[in-house]
Amino acid sequence: MATRKEVADMAGVSEATVSRVMNGVGPIRESTRQKVLEAAQTLNYHMNAIASSFARGRSGNLGVVIPHVPKVRLFSTYYFSEMMSGIGEAARAHGCGLLLLYRDPAVPYDYVSLFRTQRIDGCLVLGANSLPSETTGIAAMAEAGLPFCLIDQSFDDPGVSAVVAAHETGSYHAVSHLIESGFGRIGFLNGAPQYSTSADRLAGYRRALEESGIGFDPGLLYEGNYSMRSGQAAAAAVFADREKLDAVFVANDRMAIGLLQGLRERGCETPEDMRIVGYDDSDASRISDPPLTTVKVPFYEMGLTAADMLLERIPGWSAGASVFRRTMPTELVVRKSSAK
Amino acid sequence: MATRKEVADMAGVSEATVSRVMNGVGPIRESTRQKVLEAAQTLNYHMNAIASSFARGRSGNLGVVIPHVPKVRLFSTYYFSEMMSGIGEAARAHGCGLLLLYRDPAVPYDYVSLFRTQRIDGCLVLGANSLPSETTGIAAMAEAGLPFCLIDQSFDDPGVSAVVAAHETGSYHAVSHLIESGFGRIGFLNGAPQYSTSADRLAGYRRALEESGIGFDPGLLYEGNYSMRSGQAAAAAVFADREKLDAVFVANDRMAIGLLQGLRERGCETPEDMRIVGYDDSDASRISDPPLTTVKVPFYEMGLTAADMLLERIPGWSAGASVFRRTMPTELVVRKSSAK
Known part of the structure; x- marks a missing residue:
């Protein structure tokens, strides 16, 4: 199976450039983009991205855990649909899948086993609250030093990343x-x-x-x-x-x-x-x-920022150093x- | 690890009843529900559901593949948000995750490798069209006899399931x-x-x-x-x-x-x-x-029906017999x- 390095060698560019082209991130000269895409196609690099993430012990999936609210069409609300669009855009740019999971807000959710079973590499938590049924699961994830981030909910724990609004x-x-x-x-x-x-x-x-x-x-x-x-x-x-x-x-x-x-x-x-x-x-x-x-x-930007910052940090995630907080402006x- | 059978034995009910309670599906006597939930809690059954789906060679994930349309916030459109709400409801009731993946509509998508790498157990395809760049990937999935379903797009191939509207x-x-x-x-x-x-x-x-x-x-x-x-x-x-x-x-x-x-x-x-x-x-x-x-x-009902019918058929999926078509009424x- 082709590696990113092989694509970089064939195209005569750096591995970072291969990533930027494949992820569609940042400005890139059109001739460079074409060289990388041709090399990737020749080496059938695209489909191996998934296989190689498995080989590294990664799922290639970003978890998105949302509350189940009976009779509410969550994706049809402005709040969740805008956040999901932002998260989706970041996931697409990083070439990863979004694994959507519903939690019952009344019962502590077992986030940790999602990581243990390699279903997800990182986790975004939407619509969380400060009741014990929620905080138990989130605290367990923080204690285990796992890469995750809350969106639009702050949490008084130095191990918890969050993107919130002012x-x-x-x-x-x-x-x-x-x-x-x-x-x-x-x-x-x-x-x-x-x-x-x-x-x-x-x-x-x-x-x-x-x-x-x-x-x-x-x-x-x-x-x-x-x-x-x-x-x-x-x-x-x-x-x-x-x-x-x-x-x-x-x-x-x-x-x-x-x-x-x-x-x-x-x-x-x-x-x-x-x-x-x-x-x-x-x-x-x-x-x-x-x-x-x-x-x-800026719900769209909050989703985009949280997913992007988390995905960037996952490869070198260190429980102490990688935790991040962002407050986005309101108007x-x-x-x-x-x-x- | 606890199995569904152990929960059924402890609660004195059938395995099917355990599934119905755990998935919140169908009418169930409250006393029966309580017995099953207590047994599940005692045996820590919930978190093992994921592990056991892995043991069976399943991911526990339903794939949802949607087109990437630059600058369009897809989840914020009525069409996709309603379908996603319906799909999400079915996934929740079946206790499975939704793996959202973006495809580039200009390039044939490699659905088959999503199944081979056990990222998904079944696949829903949204926003498909009849251009060769789309149909190549879908035909490959049909030829491999994999469980998948198109929503709101018909496709002239007896191996392709679809839920459409009139x-x-x-x-x-x-x-x-x-x-x-x-x-x-x-x-x-x-x-x-x-x-x-x-x-x-x-x-x-x-x-x-x-x-x-x-x-x-x-x-x-x-x-x-x-x-x-x-x-x-x-x-x-x-x-x-x-x-x-x-x-x-x-x-x-x-x-x-x-x-x-x-x-x-x-x-x-x-x-x-x-x-x-x-x-x-x-x-x-x-x-x-x-x-x-x-x-x-009825976009919500189309998403719900497609996901529900596919998830019900996945355990015993047979390429010839399991393919399904539904046409929902318009008004x-x-x-x-x-x-x-």
Whole structure:
């Protein structure tokens, strides 16, 4: 079977150049690319990439573990579909497969055996939370020194890599925008507290209110579960409190649209009677009526970055030195739902 | 390591019952479920499921091969995200992993080596076409008698399983609806001809026109590539032909929305000046302005059915007897874009 070195020798280039061409990464002179592709074709290098990863004791697969949520079409949500597109792009560029596995969020997941049985070489964990049923499995993976990374969930353990977004800052800007527009009485419809992303948003909401001198009132907090239905359900409580509220900051766009619809059913219009700010900058936020002011989160780039950084590190992974953390920026997007 | 039989013996049930409980499939008495779960936990059966599939020479993975389309976030399209959700649900119920692999549509893909290297036990092929670069790889898999299934693409080979939708009928109903509404001069904006789904739609369009006595006019055919941008681009030609057209039938919703926007930019409003019918019944068809008349395709159910039927057949797969075909129904959904 041909090796990368044989292809490099035949094409008269370095092994690194062979990798870059085969993975379609980085700028490369067209004549060089052609020489490498011809050599690879002559030596039938492409199909041996899989065989050689097996020979090295590797599966050639990146694991992606996602929660099973009954009745939810996870890939059809903006959050997961964008992350998956980014992860897929990185996997393709590295020439590896993505092994998608569902976990039951109520039961500790045995990540370690996925590595032991050589089903995966590295693991991305999506939609994790901080409940013991989740953290047990993740801590075991960290303790075993295995290459993995959480996306959009932080975890207080130096052995855990994570790519997250600046949700505290994003929330701070969203709430500050409402305050600066003259809407000081601001409710907050958050998601479940076991997600670090919910805690980050609460911290940003609180900081904006406290820094402005308005102060934090726990009586204006509402809770949903990030679904549109839970936003619709929250409309009852928000409507009952409407005399105390100018605006509601909502932890994602789907809940925000559900809240907006629930309020409209009760005769309370956005933005005339209530201002609403969502979160995510999903497609739905743009086509909602009215379009939502929201906070853009780079989910595609988060998936791409996490997969790319993990895949780059796997060959020389060392439990202590290889762990990485990245925080991606968020950005306020002002549309009609928060208008004066 | 515990086997399924040991769990069955400890719980006092059949092995089939153990599988049904572990896979969460079918109705099961709660007391039986509890007995099986306790036995499985005592024997640490869950994690051995993976090891035992390896011992049997199986990977425990279902391959899903999708085309790489530069700059397109495939998971963020309605078509792929719905299919993936259905496939994911079936994989979860069967306790297997989904191995996602990208192929370059311009190069024959070596499916057979995925089986030889035990990376996958079965394979689903999404977004295939009828060009030689695609059919070579698929024919090799059929010749080797391997368990695989195409989704939404038919292939004239008795060794190829496929789950498709009734696009000929769906298109026939869409065009007949326009004719019955009094719009007899109907253009057709189709996707690329290498997809059997494009050919099926053309056949249905043509049959409706011929049966009604209007007759088929090749001068009213337009071609895009199923992207919104290609629909916008087609607006120039449709607008130039507007005096010859009452309506345009479009092969998917994204192109239809692109066409609608492109016509609007030219001052041609839907449905007042031009009737448009889309295809897919995507989320976008409902929130488009005006909402699109379209043809509902059960992509989620197609993914679920293909994965479920394939996974059920893999243990006893026999090249001749196991091949399967299913055609799922499509349904006309009438909304404002085709109104009189």
